[in-house]
Amino acid sequence: MPAGWCRPGAAPSAEFGTVPSWIALCPLWSLPEHLDWIATLGARTLVAVSSTSMMSKRNSVSVAERRVAAALATAERTATDWASRQGVRLCILRPTMIYDGTNDGNLTAIARFVRRARCFPVCGPAGGLRQPVHAADVAAACAAALVAERLEPCYDLSGGETLSFRDLVLRTCAAQGLPRRLVTLPTPLWHVLVPLARALGLGVTMGMVRRMNEHLVFDHAAAARDLGFRPRPFQPAAEPSRLRIEDPGAGVSRGQA
Numbered sequence: 001m002p003a004g005w006c007r008p009g010a011a012p013s014a015e016f017g018t019v020p021s022w023i024a025l026c027p028l029w030s031l032p033e034h035l036d037w038i039a040t041l042g043a044r045t046l047v048a049v050s051s052t053s054m055m056s057k058r059n060s061v062s063v064a065e066r067r068v069a070a071a072l073a074t075a076e077r078t079a080t081d082w083a084s085r086q087g088v089r090l091c092i093l094r095p096t097m098i099y100d101g102t103n104d105g106n107l108t109a110i111a112r113f114v115r116r117a118r119c120f121p122v123c124g125p126a127g128g129l130r131q132p133v134h135a136a137d138v139a140a141a142c143a144a145a146l147v148a149e150r151l152e153p154c155y156d157l158s159g160g161e162t163l164s165f166r167d168l169v170l171r172t173c174a175a176q177g178l179p180r181r182l183v184t185l186p187t188p189l190w191h192v193l194v195p196l197a198r199a200l201g202l203g204v205t206m207g208m209v210r211r212m213n214e215h216l217v218f219d220h221a222a223a224a225r226d227l228g229f230r231p232r233p234f235q236p237a238a239e240p241s242r243l244r245i246e247d248p249g250a251g252v253s254r255g256q257a
Contacts, residue, residue: 008034018042023142025049029071032078039082045089047145049138050076052094052156056216062207080153091145093138095157096218099236100135101175107132107236110169111176119181120173122212123190126166126182129215131158137231144227151226156218160231165212168234175237 019041024031028050038046050072058069076092083090099107114120141157163171166182173180185193190209197204223229 009037020044021146022046023049023146025142028075028079031075032082035079035082039086039088043086043088045091045146046079046083047091047093047142048079049142050092050094050154052096052158052216052218054094056211056214057207060205060207061210062205065205065207076154089151090153091148091151092154093141093145093157093223094154094218095133095138096159096216097130097132098135098138099132101235101237104135107172110172111178114173114176114178114181118179119183120169121183121185121193122166122169123185123187123209124213126164126169126184126212128165128211128213129162129217130165130168131160131162131217132168132234133157133159133231134235137229141223141227141229144229148226152222155223155227155229156220157223157229158218158220158231159234161233162217163234171234172236 019038020043022038022043022045024034024046026034028048031048053065054069054072054076056069057065058073060066060069079090079092082088097106098104102108110120137159138157141155145151145155169182170180172178187209190206194204194206194209220229220231
């Protein structure tokens with residue numbers, strides 16, 4: 001099928017005519033303002049990328065993160081209602097922590113900090129489980145959803161490997177040739193350091209700190225069944241994907257870090 005880029009609100013080039021198939025990679029909360037325009041261009045199928053942050057951040061101690069979760073939930077409901085009215089086939093994909101090895105807002109933030117500080121601070125054991133998913137695997141799921149015979153309204157997209165936040169940091173550092181040095185700090189000290197970090201312009205929240213020891217594990221069995229989703233194991237040094245996907249649940253804090 002033909003594919004291309006079109007500025008929101010603008011008419012597509014004549015060669016495309018109507019555009020029945022859409023993939024929305026924008027932050028999900030910005031999608032509702034474009035839905036009517038999409039409808040005028042003949043949308044019949046829409047795949048939109050949300051985030052598991054909608055679940056993992058809705059009870060965060062950070063007000064900003066709760067707002068991110070609420071914005072995602074509202075956007076999902078709005079898109080679902082619109083699709084029902086328009087007769088559009090809608091599929092919402094919720095990836096976990098998205099990475100591509102070099103150009104993402106999750107692992108690169110960790111590597112950037114270690115490159116400067118020569119260490120990475122963690123809270124306690126930092127044993128919370130993570131399932132980072134490669135951007136190329138998310139892109140493949142988007143494409144598969146456009147043509148899938150069986151399509152659920154939503155799918156969770158988790159990575160092919162589950163590991164602790166501690167191990168995620170250590171393997172990222174090893175892949176980047178950086179010091180594999182963690183500094184373990186107790187929770188009370190983080191309550192002092194987080195305000196200082198935010199004053200310096202660092203996007204750190206207590207929600208991020210607490211999640212270092214929370215399990216963020218999601219089942220992608222439904223996506224495997226319907227979309228042929230087969231995510232790779234965690235490969236922090238993998239070649240970057242050609243398609244960059246910003247984490248739709250980023251907001252103040254990137255991804256699920």
